[in-house]
Amino acid sequence: MGLLDGRVALVTGGESGIGAATAKALGAEGAAVAVLFHTDDKAASAVRDAIVDEGGKAMIVKADVGDEALVTRAFATVTAELGLPDLLINSAGLNMSGVPVADMELSQWNRLIRTDLTGAFLTSRAFVRGLREARRPGRIVNISSIHSTAVRYGGADYCAAKAGLDSLTRTMAVECGPMRIGVNAIAPGMILTPMNREAQSDPRVLAAARDHIPWGRAGKAEEVAALAVYLCSDKASYMTGAVVTIDGGLMLEQALGA
Numbered sequence: 001m002g003l004l005d006g007r008v009a010l011v012t013g014g015e016s017g018i019g020a021a022t023a024k025a026l027g028a029e030g031a032a033v034a035v036l037f038h039t040d041d042k043a044a045s046a047v048r049d050a051i052v053d054e055g056g057k058a059m060i061v062k063a064d065v066g067d068e069a070l071v072t073r074a075f076a077t078v079t080a081e082l083g084l085p086d087l088l089i090n091s092a093g094l095n096m097s098g099v100p101v102a103d104m105e106l107s108q109w110n111r112l113i114r115t116d117l118t119g120a121f122l123t124s125r126a127f128v129r130g131l132r133e134a135r136r137p138g139r140i141v142n143i144s145s146i147h148s149t150a151v152r153y154g155g156a157d158y159c160a161a162k163a164g165l166d167s168l169t170r171t172m173a174v175e176c177g178p179m180r181i182g183v184n185a186i187a188p189g190m191i192l193t194p195m196n197r198e199a200q201s202d203p204r205v206l207a208a209a210r211d212h213i214p215w216g217r218a219g220k221a222e223e224v225a226a227l228a229v230y231l232c233s234d235k236a237s238y239m240t241g242a243v244v245t246i247d248g249g250l251m252l253e254q255a256l257g258a
């Protein structure tokens, strides 16, 4: 018996990093999983196959989360194939540009907000509409970031998007409580995924990170996935509107050095 037997999960950004680890962890707990991918169908297929090889049920579905029509179509496809999703993990996202506001093109700003914030709005809306019509409960887990509050030079696009995502999480928690749809977010610190390519390959970056993280290392995607599984499960039945930090204590070091 898994924690999520009989549930249907849709995971955006499911072909890579935190999304891929979460898709596999949800599948291992018995959920049927739709791996929503953007461009890399081979990576998405590998995630699906890993779930199926472990005895689970999974499919892949392609969509750009910032495209309203494609999101609507993806939900229809998943519902037809696996059933109505009652778990949604919004992991799709782009990293910060590193460009300060004074030099940032509007196109860069729009690109980030469209993917990291509007994407979660579109998928969450489609998800809630389906459950509202079916009068069924569900859970949303948004993958935010510690940078929703701990801002960084050159990160205005990303930090604003993630702060918006936290706010979307709390607002939807209020709106969806009566429908018994729990809406929570996870704020990871430094996690070793393709988004942090540098840290994965450059020992100096890894060492610098270690010095700033009380736990002494960067996090793994599987550690974030375990928290997502918890938030999707009935063990978290009274949790909604929370933004849960998972960062090895990194946020606690924020004010050091000055």
Ligand SMILES: NC(=O)c1ccc[n+]([C@@H]2O[C@H](COP(=O)([O-])OP(=O)(O)OC[C@H]3O[C@@H](n4cnc5c(N)ncnc54)[C@H](O)[C@@H]3O)[C@@H](O)[C@H]2O)c1
Binding pocket: 012, 013, 014, 015, 016, 017, 018, 019, 037, 038, 039, 063, 064, 065, 066, 090, 091, 092, 093, 094, 095, 115, 119, 143, 144, 145, 146, 187, 188, 189, 190, 191, 192, 193, 194, 195, 196
């Ligand atoms: N890695 C970290 O240290 C870290 C820390 C805090 C938060 N996060 C957040 O975790 C989430 C997952 O990031 P990750 O570290 O696994 O990185 P990743 O680059 O491995 O995954 C990002 C995923 O988003 C998908 N994506 C990008 N644009 C998309 C679009 N328009 N439509 C659909 N999918 C799209 C990519 O295809 C990819 O699967 C992101 O939201 C990121 O901001 C990551």
